[in-house]
Amino acid sequence: MRHTNKLLSAFKNQIPLNYMFQNKIIYLLIVSCIICYSSTAQLSTKRIKEGTITKVAKFKPPVVKTFLGRNSETNTVVVEEANQLINLPLRITDDKNNVYTVISYQFMYKKKSVIENEQTGRKEIAFTTVSDLFKTNPLPEIWRTNIGGNLQKDEELYYFDIIVKDKLDRKFFAPELKIKIK
Secondary structure, three states: OHHHHHHHHHHHHHHHHHHHHHHHHHHHHHHHHHHHHHHHHHHHHHHHHHOOOOOOOOOOOOOEEEEEOOEEOEEEEOHHHHHHHOOOOEEEEEOOOOEEEEEEEEEEEEEEEEEEOOOOOOEEEEEEEEEEEEOOOOOOHHHHHHHOOOOOOOOEEEEEEEEEEOOOOOEEEEOOEEEEEO
16 A cells, blocks of 8 residues: 555656646747747748839820720610621720720620519519620620520610730720610
8 A cells, every 4th residue: 555655646746747848848839830930921021022023114005995896885776787786796996996806805685574563464574684704706606696686675785894905915994885776
């Protein structure tokens, strides 16, 4: 029994030493992590400052116009002409007739539909919109076939967020184009 009491008392005396040793290790790990983090943060800021930054000359985009066929800005056309326009590409030109390459644009089609009002039972006119971002000019074949030939009075074709580039690959926005159908 005496032997067991000696072991227990030795074990009890050792627990605080282990606990203090563990605390020191944890403290050293935390301090080393902070030092490593701060040194890498300083290195990364030095790399940014040492890198070369190329200044680009200010670019004032030319004044351009957006055309679909002979139409620009907001125009009203008849149904037959709108069915032909849907197949044409967008054309962006400046006052000197320089043509700019279309990079991308968004197209929205405002479609007219007839629905039945559930409360009154009467037919009413409703409009839905379909829109997407395109990087091909003219519109993709599937869009042209779905829209073309089905256009109606009061519908709209709307080209917006048109991004073009010049011969030096400088990109800029071109004016939007809205075609209303009468």
